[in-house]
Amino acid sequence: MSPIGCPQCGWELPPRMFESTDFAPCQICGAELSLLPFRAAFAPKQELRSADMARSEEEAPCFYHESKKAAQSCSRCGRFLCSLCAAEFGSEVLCPDCLVAAARSGQDARLETERTLYDSIAFALAVVPAFTVSFTIFGAPAAIYTALRFRKRPTSLVRRRRWRIWAALLIGLAEVGFWVFAIAVAVTNRQQT
Amino acid sequence: MITSNGYVALSGTRRGFIRRASAWMADDHILLITGTRFHERYARVYYRDMQGLIIQRGGNIPISWFWIVLAAVSAAIGAVQLGAWGLLIGAFALIVPLGLGAGFGCRLYIATAVGNVQVQSVTKTWQVSRFSAMVRVRAEEARPS
Numbered sequence: 655m656s657p658i659g660c661p662q663c664g665w666e667l668p669p670r671m672f673e674s675t676d677f678a679p680c681q682i683c684g685a686e687l688s689l690l691p692f693r694a695a696f697a698p699k700q701e702l703r704s705a706d707m708a709r710s711e712e713e714a715p716c717f718y719h720e721s722k723k724a725a726q727s728c729s730r731c732g733r734f735l736c737s738l739c740a741a742e743f744g745s746e747v748l749c750p751d752c753l754v755a756a757a758r759s760g761q762d763a764r765l766e767t768e769r770t771l772y773d774s775i776a777f778a779l780a781v782v783p784a785f786t787v788s789f790t791i792f793g794a795p796a797a798i799y800t801a802l803r804f805r806k807r808p809t810s811l812v813r814r815r816r817w818r819i820w821a822a823l824l825i826g827l828a829e830v831g832f833w834v835f836a837i838a839v840a841v842t843n844r845q846q847t
Numbered sequence: 848m849i850t851s852n853g854y855v856a857l858s859g860t861r862r863g864f865i866r867r868a869s870a871w872m873a874d875d876h877i878l879l880i881t882g883t884r885f886h887e888r889y890a891r892v893y894y895r896d897m898q899g900l901i902i903q904r905g906g907n908i909p910i911s912w913f914w915i916v917l918a919a920v921s922a923a924i925g926a927v928q929l930g931a932w933g934l935l936i937g938a939f940a941l942i943v944p945l946g947l948g949a950g951f952g953c954r955l956y957i958a959t960a961v962g963n964v965q966v967q968s969v970t971k972t973w974q975v976s977r978f979s980a981m982v983r984v985r986a987e988e989a990r991p992s
Binding site for chain 2: 660686688692770811
């Protein structure tokens with residue numbers, strides 16, 4: 655049974671909590687906790703022992719560790735890897751270099767840890783100043799710039815619709831059109847007077 | 848709800864005025880999204896690494912910004928129309944959901960071999976059972992690493 659710690663104080667939860675899903679107080683901090691254990695909690699702990707990874711003369715070495723035997727190969731570059739270096743990644747096994755390269759390139763969504771939602775920023779720049787009307791003179795150009803500059807950037811990882819970016823562009827253009835019209839009317843009136 | 852890239856929405860979504868949190872289920876992992884309206888941070892917990900779910904009872908249900916706006920608007924309209932009584936109605940609109948939510952809050956954590964990961968989108972006790980029902984099947988099927 656693997657040890658699971660209290661989320662409040664980190665103290666190891668007692669074995670009785672693995673048997674019942676009833677709420678019970680933590681022995682140290684008193685936080686009322688209930689545990690729903692899964693299969694992995696009862697699985698025997700697997701440890702990488704250096705003796706198991708040691709290489710004999712006939713065995714191929716790990717690309718990164720000469721003294722360790724190769725257990726797998728990288729799915730992308732084909733380098734031989736020991737159990738320590740092989741990173742299981744979905745159906746692939748990657749070496750540390752390919753993992754870093756994939757994260758830097760941003761081509762693999764599974765390695766992304768954050769995204770800026772430019773579509774939401776452009777939409778907010780177009781819509782929020784509209785409540786005050788006068789601020790649209792700054793908001794509209796900013797919304798148009800953001801929408802055009804970042805229109806190809808990916809949106810949220812789970813939300814793929816891109817209507818916000820186009821709505822921001824349309825609203826921004828409409829606001830600019832309004833200001834052009836308003837200024838034209840004001841200039842015409844001034845010339846007449 | 849299933850997205851175009853195969854993520855299924857899990858029970859519980861936090862939609863604050865600025866801060867947001869949600870949880871999504873994929874074939875081999877759970878995606879936890881936290882952040883703001885303009886920036887998202889992703890954390891992935893793979894089913895094979897999940898040792899269990901820990902529910903910490905207590906606290907209040909966070910009040911939705913929608914209720915706060917509604918209460919403020921009703922107080923403003925009420926103050927104009929009914930004077931002090933209107934302000935009382937607005938305050939009542941704010942206090943009732945706060946009172947109803949008191950004590951029904953909870954925190955959900957996913958226990959892994961290296962620590963507990965908080966699921967910030969789940970804050971209500973009734974969301975936990977739906978969340979665990981969806982996740983449990985996948986976690987039990989997964990081969991522990």
